Amino acid sequence: MTPATVTDSTAARMAKLPEGVPRDSIIVTRNLRRAYEMGSETVHALRGIDLTIRRNEFVAIMGPSGSGKSTLMNMIGCLDSPTEGQYWLNGHPVWELGDNELARIRNKEIGFVFQTFNLLPRATALQNVELPMVYAGMPSKRRREAAAGALDRVGLTDRMHHRPNELSGGQRQRVAIARALVNLPSILLADEPTGNLDSKTSAEILELFEHLFDEGQTIILVTHEHDIAEHARRQVHLLDGLIERDIATEKAT
Amino acid sequence: MLIFEIIKVAFSSIRANKLRAGLTMLGVIIGVSAVITVVALSSGARKAVEEQIEALGANLLSVSPGQSFMGGRASESRVSLTVEDAEALARDGRLIAAVVPEIQRSFPVEYAGQNASLNVVGTTSNYGAVRNVKITYGRMFSIGEDESRQRYAVLGAAVPTQFNVHPRAIISQTILIRGQPFEVIGVFEAKGSQGWSNPDEQVYIPLKTAQYRIFGSDRLRNVAVQIKEGASLDAGMVDIEGIMRREHKIRPGAENDFQIRNSQEFLATQQQTTEVFGVLLASIAAVSLLVGGIGIMNIMLVSVTERTREIGIRKALGATRANIMFQFLIESLVLCLAGGALGVALGWGASSVMSTNFGWNTLVSPTAVAVAFAFSALVGLFFGLWPAQRAASLNTIEALRYE
Numbered sequence: 001m002t003p004a005t006v007t008d009s010t011a012a013r014m015a016k017l018p019e020g021v022p023r024d025s026i027i028v029t030r031n032l033r034r035a036y037e038m039g040s041e042t043v044h045a046l047r048g049i050d051l052t053i054r055r056n057e058f059v060a061i062m063g064p065s066g067s068g069k070s071t072l073m074n075m076i077g078c079l080d081s082p083t084e085g086q087y088w089l090n091g092h093p094v095w096e097l098g099d100n101e102l103a104r105i106r107n108k109e110i111g112f113v114f115q116t117f118n119l120l121p122r123a124t125a126l127q128n129v130e131l132p133m134v135y136a137g138m139p140s141k142r143r144r145e146a147a148a149g150a151l152d153r154v155g156l157t158d159r160m161h162h163r164p165n166e167l168s169g170g171q172r173q174r175v176a177i178a179r180a181l182v183n184l185p186s187i188l189l190a191d192e193p194t195g196n197l198d199s200k201t202s203a204e205i206l207e208l209f210e211h212l213f214d215e216g217q218t219i220i221l222v223t224h225e226h227d228i229a230e231h232a233r234r235q236v237h238l239l240d241g242l243i244e245r246d247i248a249t250e251k252a253t
Numbered sequence: 254m255l256i257f258e259i260i261k262v263a264f265s266s267i268r269a270n271k272l273r274a275g276l277t278m279l280g281v282i283i284g285v286s287a288v289i290t291v292v293a294l295s296s297g298a299r300k301a302v303e304e305q306i307e308a309l310g311a312n313l314l315s316v317s318p319g320q321s322f323m324g325g326r327a328s329e330s331r332v333s334l335t336v337e338d339a340e341a342l343a344r345d346g347r348l349i350a351a352v353v354p355e356i357q358r359s360f361p362v363e364y365a366g367q368n369a370s371l372n373v374v375g376t377t378s379n380y381g382a383v384r385n386v387k388i389t390y391g392r393m394f395s396i397g398e399d400e401s402r403q404r405y406a407v408l409g410a411a412v413p414t415q416f417n418v419h420p421r422a423i424i425s426q427t428i429l430i431r432g433q434p435f436e437v438i439g440v441f442e443a444k445g446s447q448g449w450s451n452p453d454e455q456v457y458i459p460l461k462t463a464q465y466r467i468f469g470s471d472r473l474r475n476v477a478v479q480i481k482e483g484a485s486l487d488a489g490m491v492d493i494e495g496i497m498r499r500e501h502k503i504r505p506g507a508e509n510d511f512q513i514r515n516s517q518e519f520l521a522t523q524q525q526t527t528e529v530f531g532v533l534l535a536s537i538a539a540v541s542l543l544v545g546g547i548g549i550m551n552i553m554l555v556s557v558t559e560r561t562r563e564i565g566i567r568k569a570l571g572a573t574r575a576n577i578m579f580q581f582l583i584e585s586l587v588l589c590l591a592g593g594a595l596g597v598a599l600g601w602g603a604s605s606v607m608s609t610n611f612g613w614n615t616l617v618s619p620t621a622v623a624v625a626f627a628f629s630a631l632v633g634l635f636f637g638l639w640p641a642q643r644a645a646s647l648n649t650i651e652a653l654r655y656e
Contacts, residue, residue: 079569079649100573107571118566118653122269134258135571179570 013091025088026186026218027053027076032085034071045071047241048085053187053220058213060221060229063238070191072238073222077110077189078102090186107135111180113190117172119164119179125151126160129179136183150178154208170201177208181217188212188219194228206231259576263583266560277552278592280545281632285596285625286603287538292621293604295531297614302524305445306517312350313383314489316342316476316497319512334511336464336471341500348484348492353383356463357474362456363429364416371412372455373430375463381441383479386452391424391439399459402466406435410443411453430456431467486515539628545592546632553585553640557647564644565652578645585637586630593629597622 014023021028032049035042045068053059063069074080075087078094081102087094090109097105112118119128129147130140138146151160154174164172173193180188190209194202210231213219221232229235230249237245267274318334339354346352356375361368378396381388394405406428413420420440427434435458444452464471480489490513497511557564564577601622604615 074650077569079653100575103568103571103573103576106569112569114653118562118569120563120566122265131567132570134255135567135573135576137255140258183571 010091016093017088017091021052022054024055025052026055026057026090027051027220028086028088029075030086032072032075032082032087034068034075034080035083044241046075046082049241049243051236051243051246053218055186056213056216056218058209058219058221058231058233060223060232060235061238062224062226062229062235063244064224066240067238068241069222069224069238071241073189073191073220076187076220077112078105103135107132108183109186111177111183111185111188113173113176113180113188113193115192115195117164117169117176117196119172119175121164124161124163125156125167125175125178128164128175129182132179132183146182147178150182151175153181154178168201169197170204173197173201173205174208177205177212181212186218188217189222190219191222192224193221194223194225202228255576256579259580260583263580263587266556267584267587270556273552274588277549278588278595280548281542281589281592281629282545282596282599284538284542284545285593285629286598286600287541288535288625288628289597289600289617289621290603290607290615291531291534291538292625293600293615293617294607294613295527295534296618296621297604297608297616298527298531299524300616301614302520302527306520312480312482312484312486312489313516314478314480314486314493315514315516316478316493317474317512317514318472319510334473334476336460336473338497338500339473339476342476342478342493342496345496346478346492348481348489349478350481351379351383351479353377353380353477353479354460354473355380355475355477356460356468356470356472357455358468360431360467364418364423364426367416369415371415372450373463373467374455374457375460375468376457377460380457383477384452386444387442388439389442390420391437393439394459399461402462403459404433404435404462404466405438405459406430407439407441407457408437409451409453409455409457410441411451412456413440415454428456430458433466486517490515542625542628542632546589546636549585549588549633550636550640553581553637554643556584557581557640557644560644561647561652561655564647565649565655568647568649569653574645577647578641581641581644582634582637585640586633589629589633589637590626593626596629597626600625 014025017023017025017028018030029049029051032046032051033044034046035044047068049072061069061072071080075082076089078089082095085095089105092105092109094102094105120131123131126144126147129150130143133143133146148157148160151157154177156171156174156178159167159171164175167175177188188209193209194205197205206228209219209221219232221229223229232249234246234248236243316334316338336354339352342349343352353376357372359370360373362371362373378394378399380386381393388407389410391407393407394403398405408420408423410420413423416423423437423440426437428437429435441452441457458467478489478493480486493513494509498509501510503510567577601617604617607613608615
């Protein structure tokens with residue numbers, strides 16, 4: 001990298017990351033904390049998370065319920081703001097941003113895949129995939145082309161004009177993945193993506209993730225199932241709001 | 254670009270719930286159509302009164318015989334108003350432009366073997382000009398014909414019809430008034446009833462003819478006095494009163510034995526009453542529009558709750574608060590405007606049904622339509638604001654988890 005002549009804004013942002021952090025880090029958190037007021041009690045969901053995820057990593061975030069993994073996922077997905085600490089996403093200082101900027105970050109940098117798919121029931125597969133581009137302000141012709149391309153990538157070209165209730169669970173999740181990828185996000189953030197699927201379909205979805213990872217996509221998978229997590233190259237185990245273990249793993253055969 | 258997309262989304266979610274949207278709109282439809290109809294009715298009534306005022310003629314005062322008062326007690330006999338009084342007014346009135354005396358009584362009138370009892374009015378040749386009535390067929394009698402007591406008659410517009418003859422065909426025909434032959438020389442245009450009398454159903458003959466050949470009396474029913482342009486009617490009244498008191502030799506301090514009426518004032522009062530009534534009805538209609546608006550707000554709140562998850566998804570995918578707010582605001586605005594348009598059509602239809610079937614005067618003014626339409630848009634914005642605000646401020650994480 002030649003910082004003196006760089007004009008690229010992403011590179012410029014990256015240069016402002018903390019000392020000693022690799023310049024290709026997509027996610028950097030420092031002492032990330034999140035506390036909730038539950039009546040008179042204060043619940044500390046996250047108690048100081050230091051996490052760095054570099055470009056083209058495949059990370060599984062694991063932990064039992066109550067470990068804080070959902071809170072961490074919301075934080076990484078810019079759906080929630082930390083009570084304390086810092087978080088850079090692709091160089092953006094997320095903890096400093098306002099509502100509208102967060103909406104923009106979610107739109108550009110993050111592709112969500114949910115356990116319950118979260119497709120709009122009245123919209124066709126194509127329209128669902130178009131949705132992030134609508135909020136990006138892309139003209140409709142380019143949108144349709146890009147959405148068709150994304151559906152093609154997940155193998156759903158022939159189901160483009162079907163509504164979610166006319167699709168199987170696996171197909172719905174593929175639509176959701178196509179929707180997540182269509183704005184070319186920095187990270188694909190999947191929350192128990194196979195939780196509502198049978199084992200055969202789950203395998204197909206995970207195979208799709210592997211394939212996307214091979215193409216260079218950064219993937220963060222939140223799960224509590226070990227055999228799902230084994231598809232990742234790195235496992236981050238949470239317990240009581242702290243990182244318990246952070247281990248590199250070999251791909252399961 | 255994004256705005257059009259959001260408008261499209263709002264339309265498609267209305268389309269997805271057609272029955273609900275229709276029922277919601279019903280409140281606005283009823284409200285707007287009620288406003289349009291009521292306003293049409295009251296402006297129709299006002300226009301009718303305005304036409305009556307117009308028909309009376311401009312700057313007109315009417316002098317009629319009153320009762321003489323003796324020691325504060327009304328005497329029984331009506332004091333006369335005579336042709337001499339009318340002549341004195343015409344001669345001495347400084348602010349008086351024209352004087353039209355009217356002698357009037359009901360007589361049997363015969364034409365081609367048909368008999369009718371009609372009001373016969375003896376008057377001067379300037380009757381039409383002052384009263385603002387035009388001749389449609391034939392002509393009015395002249396001053397000379399009045400002076401020479403010619404047996405000429407001009408008919409009100411409804412009289413030929415009463416005798417089953419076309420107004421053009423009755424010109425130059427002879428009618429019998431109290432057994433005496435009169436030549437019909439003209440027919441007036443229709444003026445419509447003026448409440449206490451209908452000039453269309455009267456027969457007009459020269460004053461002198463009436464006085465000497467038919468009535469045998471110089472006692473007038475009424476003298477219409479036209480005040481000069483620029484002079485106030487009040488000043489005109491003072492002028493008339495002075496001349497009349499002198500003519501009738503009324504001592505200072507004694508009561509008048511005649512009445513001076515300002516018919517325009519009377520109608521204006523009537524008009525005010527109509528207007529107050531109209532405003533009252535219109536505000537009741539406006540309340541129903543308000544209730545319709547509350548209905549819209551209610552449904553929008555239900556809709557927001559029902560679509561919590563959709564809102565969560567949209568926000569997760571990058572919709573800003575403003576995007577969400579706009580979507581729901583457009584939805585309620587579309588509901589109200591569509592309801593407003595249908596309400597305008599319905600109100601218009603109701604008004605024309607009323608005027609054709611019941612003969613009521615209605616007038617759908619563009620202003621009323623515009624105001625009702627604008628009001629329904631305002632209702633949509635106002636009552637859509639809170640639900641849209643609620644939708645926009647939903648917590649994304651909770652909305653995504655909402656079942």
